[in-house]
Amino acid sequence: MRAVIAEDSVLLRVGLTKVLEMGGFQVAAEAGDAEELLAAVAEHRPELALIDVRMPPGFTDEGVRAAMEIRRRWPGTPVVLLSQYVEEQYAADLLSANTSGVGYLLKQRVADVADFVAAVRRVADGGTALDPQVVAQLLLRRDSDPFARLTPREREVLGLMAEGRSNAGIAQALVVSESAVAKHINNIFAKLDLPVVDADHRRVLAVLRFLGASRA
Numbered sequence: 001m002r003a004v005i006a007e008d009s010v011l012l013r014v015g016l017t018k019v020l021e022m023g024g025f026q027v028a029a030e031a032g033d034a035e036e037l038l039a040a041v042a043e044h045r046p047e048l049a050l051i052d053v054r055m056p057p058g059f060t061d062e063g064v065r066a067a068m069e070i071r072r073r074w075p076g077t078p079v080v081l082l083s084q085y086v087e088e089q090y091a092a093d094l095l096s097a098n099t100s101g102v103g104y105l106l107k108q109r110v111a112d113v114a115d116f117v118a119a120v121r122r123v124a125d126g127g128t129a130l131d132p133q134v135v136a137q138l139l140l141r142r143d144s145d146p147f148a149r150l151t152p153r154e155r156e157v158l159g160l161m162a163e164g165r166s167n168a169g170i171a172q173a174l175v176v177s178e179s180a181v182a183k184h185i186n187n188i189f190a191k192l193d194l195p196v197v198d199a200d201h202r203r204v205l206a207v208l209r210f211l212g213a214s215r216a
Contacts, residue, residue, distance in 0.1 A: 006037035023117030034066035103129035128164035
């Protein structure tokens with residue numbers, strides 16, 4: 001899989017390149033700002049764009065805006081935002097449009113190479129990856145209905161769903177059976193009053209509801 005990296009820190013960019021190459025990716029281009037990033041994606045049409053949230057010239061949300069522009073110009077391009085701190089609004093902005101092939105991770109995750117590569121590959125394969133710290137911070141804001149209806153275990157399951165975990169991955173993380181996870185997920189769907197459609201779509205709706213509540 002070809003990847004493009006956008007990060008203004010040369011040292012971190014070199015580190016990310018090595019980590020991705022260890023994970024089986026080919027780094028097609030590196031960029032130091034949003035303009036270079038868009039040009040690189042246009043040229044290489046990568047299977048993954050790894051993007052720093054804050055880049056020159058303003059060091060605010062240039063990476064977020066570039067990621068959304070990439071998704072607009074080249075729909076379906078998997079993008080992962082990297083941030084130094086938890087900024088859940090940026091995660092919500094990116095994921096509110098489409099939860100397929102998107103991720104938001106803290107830069108500290110790069111140190112755990114295996115987990116980082118697994119999360120990035122999940123996004124490249126069309127899944128989602130939301131940093132556990134972002135999920136934890138969002139959960140702290142869930143004081144009003146319908147989230148108040150969820151049991152502590154159901155909140156755990158919803159948090160892991162938001163991270164992009166499969167039923168098998170959730171079962172492994174919580175040391176329970178997959179059938180137990182499926183039961184919790186069905187309870188979540190019911191308590192969040194989600195319409196009866198296909199399971200994958202309801203799963204996306206649950207995560208979007210979870211993320212959207214952080215805007216309130």
